[in-house]
Amino acid sequence: MAAAAGAEQVREILEPAVAAQGLVLDDVEIHRAGARSTVVVSLDLPEDDEGELDLDRVSDATRAVSDALDAADVIAGHYTLEVGTRGVARPLTERRHFVRAVGRTVTVQLADATTVAGRLTEVVDGEIVVVPVKPGLKGRRPTVGEPVRLSLTDVRDARVEVDLTGLGPVDDEAGADAGQES
Numbered sequence: 001m002a003a004a005a006g007a008e009q010v011r012e013i014l015e016p017a018v019a020a021q022g023l024v025l026d027d028v029e030i031h032r033a034g035a036r037s038t039v040v041v042s043l044d045l046p047e048d049d050e051g052e053l054d055l056d057r058v059s060d061a062t063r064a065v066s067d068a069l070d071a072a073d074v075i076a077g078h079y080t081l082e083v084g085t086r087g088v089a090r091p092l093t094e095r096r097h098f099v100r101a102v103g104r105t106v107t108v109q110l111a112d113a114t115t116v117a118g119r120l121t122e123v124v125d126g127e128i129v130v131v132p133v134k135p136g137l138k139g140r141r142p143t144v145g146e147p148v149r150l151s152l153t154d155v156r157d158a159r160v161e162v163d164l165t166g167l168g169p170v171d172d173e174a175g176a177d178a179g180q181e182s
Helices: 007-019 055-072 095-100 173-177
Strands: 024-033 036-044 079-085 105-110 115-124 127-134 148-151 155-160
Touching (some): 007 055, 036 055, 036 095, 055 079, 115 148
Antiparallel strands (some): 105 155, 115 127
8 A cells, every 4th residue: 555645746756747748737735534635636738838728638637647646656545636727716826827817817916015906918038017907987997007017026926817897788778778779
């Protein structure tokens, strides 16, 4: 029977299997509950990959990860394997995370405790460019500021903001009348 392995040991085993699939091993977590364990593996695309991390690629990677874990026999007892992507709620911590978030709305907290919120437009060398956007009040258009260059070394926390504007029914009269013919 295998001894209980730590996340770092499992990471070392899984990185080559994931890399062989053309992906990046973003994170490994092991949760134990009694005699059972859950191994949670987060995958990402390399920075230069413009493709999508779709279900087919995740499925192929899951098989490779499962095979690598079975061959190494490092997880003691029965375990559940969960393989997926980082998800939208995870912080942006690597340059490649920012590259994949270009075009999305982000909130960036800096080392000096200031916060910049807006559209991430570019990642150049060790900097990101964010165009600040302040939401408009009561139906007014948002205020768009001048682009701000931020050093990645000054970023303490950054997250993609889920933008749900434009979803759902239109509430104003102009929008309700737009679909009616005269």
